[in-house]
Amino acid sequence: MKTSIEVEYWVIDRDGDLTSPGELTDVSDRTVEEFVEPLFELKTPPCESIEELRHRFLEELDAVLSRAEELDKRLVPLGTPINCDGITRRPGERGRIQKRVVGSDFDCAKHCAGTHVHVEKRNVTDQLNTLIALDPALALVNSSPYVRGERVANGARAYWYRKEGYDRYPKHGQLWAYVENVGEWHRRLEHRFEEFKSAAIGAGVDEAAVEEHFSPDDVVWTPIRLRESMPTVEWRSPDAALPSQLLRLTGELRAVMDGLHHTNVQIEDRSGDAPGRVTSDGISLPDFDTTCDLAEAAIHDGLEDDRVAGYLDRMGFSIGDYHPIATRIDGRQYVTRGDARDLRLEYANALEADVDALLGTIEP
Numbered sequence: 616m617k618t619s620i621e622v623e624y625w626v627i628d629r630d631g632d633l634t635s636p637g638e639l640t641d642v643s644d645r646t647v648e649e650f651v652e653p654l655f656e657l658k659t660p661p662c663e664s665i666e667e668l669r670h671r672f673l674e675e676l677d678a679v680l681s682r683a684e685e686l687d688k689r690l691v692p693l694g695t696p697i698n699c700d701g702i703t704r705r706p707g708e709r710g711r712i713q714k715r716v717v718g719s720d721f722d723c724a725k726h727c728a729g730t731h732v733h734v735e736k737r738n739v740t741d742q743l744n745t746l747i748a749l750d751p752a753l754a755l756v757n758s759s760p761y762v763r764g765e766r767v768a769n770g771a772r773a774y775w776y777r778k779e780g781y782d783r784y785p786k787h788g789q790l791w792a793y794v795e796n797v798g799e800w801h802r803r804l805e806h807r808f809e810e811f812k813s814a815a816i817g818a819g820v821d822e823a824a825v826e827e828h829f830s831p832d833d834v835v836w837t838p839i840r841l842r843e844s845m846p847t848v849e850w851r852s853p854d855a856a857l858p859s860q861l862l863r864l865t866g867e868l869r870a871v872m873d874g875l876h877h878t879n880v881q882i883e884d885r886s887g888d889a890p891g892r893v894t895s896d897g898i899s900l901p902d903f904d905t906t907c908d909l910a911e912a913a914i915h916d917g918l919e920d921d922r923v924a925g926y927l928d929r930m931g932f933s934i935g936d937y938h939p940i941a942t943r944i945d946g947r948q949y950v951t952r953g954d955a956r957d958l959r960l961e962y963a964n965a966l967e968a969d970v971d972a973l974l975g976t977i978e979p
Contacts, residue, residue, distance in 0.1 A: 616873055617735040618668055619732075619847075620668065623729055623855050624855055626683075627688065627690075628688060631956030631957065634652075634653060635653060637686060637688070639683055639688065643675060645659065645660070646679055649705075651705065651725045652704075657676060657679060658675075669973075670977060672858065673970065673973055677974060689966075691966070694759040694941070695727060696726065697759055698764035698954075704722075715815060716811060717783065723779045726763070727772045727780075729772060729852075730856065730861055732853075732865050733845060733849050735847060736847060746839045749868065750852050750909075752852065752868070752913075754918050755860070755927065756939055758940040758941050759944070760945045761955075764950050764952070766947065766949070769919070769939075770914040770941065772854050774914050788836045790838050790906075790907065792903045804831040804841075807835050812825045839852075850868065854941075863933075863937070878895075880897065882903075886904075886905035889925065891926055909922060909923055917942060940962065
């Protein structure tokens with residue numbers, strides 16, 4: 616099953632201040648600008664195996680880091696910049712329309728850096744439902760508790776994006792319920808597109824402009840997306856994090872997704888004290904209300920919540936191998952801009968050391 620990842624990293628200068636990627640986006644056709652100035656995205660091609668994905672990701676990232684050193688720039692693996700001056704959104708009609716519709720809440724997304732895992736479409740209904748159920752796995756790589764200096768949650772990015780950014784349009788940015796079939800998912804997308812178009816027209820946007828820049832395939836920013844153009848099922852729950860963390864997470868997620876093609880996937884009617892599990896006999900998903908409760912706990916408390924840790928263990932994740940950055944840097948109610956710069960520099964160092972260590976394990 617082909618798998619690929621996309622990771623957004625903050626770009627800083629040697630002093631720890633946010634800056635634009637500049638020539639970093641020229642490293643390859645898989646290094647691109649994001650919708651805000653200091654964000655940079657690295658994409659891998661679809662890979663048949665996790666080992667191939669590991670090689671391609673590290674190869675691309677090593678090339679970017681080499682170029683960044685020449686430009687006196689560095690990459691930061693944090694879900695938010697913690698605290699900083701204002702972040703500028705790149706100009707573009709799509710962003711302008713989103714801003715008109717969502718209003719000032721749209722600016723919340725400017726503080727969010729995440730990871731997107733794409734898996735090849737196969738048993739799509741089971742894939743969608745299983746990825747929905749695995750939303751709490753974001754706790755494994757939560758990488759910032761802070762937004763604008765304030766402590767928000769163990770997973771500040773997920774909280775800020777979902778609860779603040781899409782508070783007025785929850786069906787466009789929050790977790791969707793399980794589906795009976797793929798047709799139901801497509802009908803939801805059509806409804807969301809019509810809602811967005813109606814809201815945009817109501818806000819003074821020309822209908823033709825909405826239809827030119829948006830479609831049912833790309834009008835939602837939910838944690839799970841069905842991408843017809845790729846074609847993949849996309850899991851967007853995790854933060855940006857250290858490469859070793861993301862590769863481990865992707866490998867374990869891929870193992871669950873591989874398994875569902877050879878077994879039965881069922882949704883529990885009512886979840887008890889130990890909901891959900893992956894076994895040799897099948898995959899059992901918690902009912903949706905329980906999944907939402909676990910996801911909320913994953914965002915607010917991360918792996919410190921025993922229910923979340925126990926659930927992810929039952930679903931096949933090696934909990935003890937993850938050491939989320941958010942938990943390491945948590946503990947303050949407020950982080951000054953100066954301290955935020957120091958943290959960005961610290962984790963730029965950590966990313967570079969992480970890549971060096973990973974490259975040392977790859978056979979030439």
